[in-house]
Amino acid sequence: MSAGDRAAVASAVASAVVIGGGAAGLTAATGLAARGVEVTVLEARERVGGRTHGIEVAPGEWVDAGAAYLGDRHTELLDILKELDLATTPTTMAGASRFALARADAGPDAAPDADPDANPAGRGDGSVTRDGRFPPLNAVALGDLFDRLAELTATVRPEAPWLTPEAARLDTLTAAEWAARELSHPDARLFFPLFLGEMMAADPADVSVLHMAFYLRSGGGLRYLNAFEGGAQQDRVAGGAHLLCERLATRLTASPYGRLRLGEPALAVHQDADGVTVRTARGEYRGDVAVVALPPLLADALDQHPAPPAPRAGERTGRGCAVKLHLVYPAPLWREHGLSGWSVNAEGPLLSTVDDSPSGTGAGVLTGFVTGAEAHRFAALDPAQQRAAAVAQAARLFPMLPAPIGFHVTDWVNEPYSRGCYAALFGPGDWLRLGPELTAPHGRVHWAGTETSTEFFGLLEGAVRSGRRVVAEILARPAG
Template sequence: MTGASTRVVVVGAGLAGLIAARDVAASGAEVTVLEARDRVGGRMRGVPMSSGVVADGGAAYLGRQHTELLQLVDDHRLDLVSTGMSGESTFLIDDQRTTTASRVPPLDAVALGDLFDRLEDLVETVRPNAPWLTPDADRLDRLSAQRWLVDGIARPDAHTFFPLFLGEMMAADPAAISVLHMAFYLRSGGGLRYLNAFEGGAQQWRIDGGAHLLAEELAEQLGDRVHVNQPVAAIDQDHHGVVVRCVTDTAHRQSEFRADRVIVAVPPLLAQRIDFRPGLSTPRATTATGRGCAIKVHLGYRSPIWREGGLSGWSVSTSGPLLSTVDDSPSDESAGVLTGFVTGAAASAFSALSPAGQRDAALAHVARLFPQLPPPDTCSITDWITEKYSRGCYAALFGPGDWLRLGPTLTEPHGRIHWAGTETSLEYFGLMEGAIRSGRRAAAEVIDAADATTDSSKVLVR
């Protein structure tokens, strides 16, 4: 036990930061959580759809391999909702609409099989505990995923499907990420088939009422240790301790928090903007590091009326904005919630539209996908690309050169400063499970460091 004399500041009240704060507080330390937003949850966000119905504006899905997340759900007595689908899928391929019982787009099966075989062979070569030590890592980290496709696979339908697949799995434009990052992400998440699956896969369940409930439960446990509207601008440290400085309003008034240790649990692009004194020896992000390109569109109906026509609500389109849709309606069918995903290059183009333009484009696309449906009662758009305190979702995208530059020091403390966040997890990188594991690791580092200091003091006293 660290004892109450140890003071720890956690920067960021997303899932990783809240878990780290919970574990450190349980050790007896004095904990303060600083969150830039006016809410907790980070990239977990609830979107009200109708009375008592909330959709997941951010992170949403989980599967059996996500053991830490499942334990957390159980600890807080939350319920899971199956994402199992019945009914036909809808496909809009080159503006041709078809429906079929299969979830696989009506593209050349040989081309898709060859693509998946090549991806699986590549994924198997990655060292998940140290991707920068993967055989041929230097070449794989310099090569973009798009160039890998162009150089190695000729079939046109594989080229059509590849950006849709990476958009769904990683919210990535293939041109913006390295092959090493793509292969590591898929390996870290349990393999591409597990990540891509609903039944028995990483998308088997969602949390009833929304994943944001986990963050709210954790924050309630922490009570007045959590401070919102506290964007961190600078962190100074010396051999006496750490001072965390926040800019609290437009008048640039500052507040200060003193600590013995700090856990920074924000995405790399945000961590890179903090003024560290002394400065970081290795950056948290580079000019190649990108924002996860994800925008979620939630369409609300009186009930899941597409089911009446034998449709599952699942769709895939080869052109935007909604590259896929899924039925996220509550289990009691008290409302219909159709979630659309705008990812990759399509997300960047969609994000540049005005709010009215985004809504019009989304509704026009849904009308092409499901012409039998009436206009939705509500339309909510969560644009993570422009979100000031996220800078993308699902996770940061490691571009060419990033893993060799950033990977070896990803979790290495900077003096009294420790790192958390799903991008610092070599297990389930980019997922809620990864965020939890990173928070627990960072908390253990802080507790161990405090215990070592205490033991050293006892020796000196003797």
């Protein structure tokens, strides 16, 4: 493309520095490079992908240590996957579930397995096998919980949660305070934190009611977010979600306009009348504009001059708390026993498990989610204690399985370049204060990242949408 063509396509902007090589930053960078903008991506880690990350559990068999699932409504993500020649594969969820939701007044449905051969190690821990995914708890109490959550969710203005009619009230309470007031049945109280841990990797004490309701709405509503078939967990990226960013990075560096610097965290962003200088420990990068594609707590760690009118995170903004575990078996052996691999458990470390076996004929992989407050407790254990606790619990839940042949722990809570996962948690006061500035460019600095997307906030889809939004913003900038 000649300089003249480029000017015609790329509007007033000829160069950009993108901070962060996750899905958002790389979507923005490839979009800009495709329009002839000279782009440099600065990535802190020695790999691209951020909160997507692949682990090779057997030769050629990969599992997702970070983001894994997507559904039909994730249209922009599906669009990019198609462009990159990446296929999706359905998540396997056939068979019965296991539940260890110990409770004093369990009904007949919740009786522990009577057949010791079916579950010898489960005797006495209250664990049960049950068809489907609905937990063996009081159905009316859980129905009431979901009705109340659905009512709350329906009140939110998804494109501007801070303008929700009752925003001030909803942004004062934490979800824990809401539950203490609203949920009287012990089963609803037991299940609510497990549900929030699974959906948001949040302890209810760490999020405002407004953020909880917004998150559920933004992701497509309670049912969609919670569902496998027909919902947000329907599919995975064949070969691993990390391939998305790897292919975007390949596309970027194959372009005459794209550069990628790994292992180079941005430290400072200084604007002047003519452009932006981004400083790292190794040097300085100059662009007409910069894109900050980082989680909010990390965006605020940049030394910015002039300072933005509002911080990206508030005093109560927290880290999502998730540690992801992978237990690897020679094959998905639970399937032979009519089990799906899905379990939900009142006690950790494995608060839930799911069959994430790669789609080939090889290894069987159970993914364990350790979320919320349990993630902090687990992350503080040493590796031997972590393994012992997880393997012992898996043996109680799935006594027919041999000892795993592989075990992997991915602790996102303590990842310095993520600071928590799945996404930042907005606490009381955050949305009212931060919301109005969420996407407004600060001079020559534009904001991307899943936490800047009011659609599918916290998900890969949100990250991709934010990257595309920023490309449109930059191309529409007036000259000067």
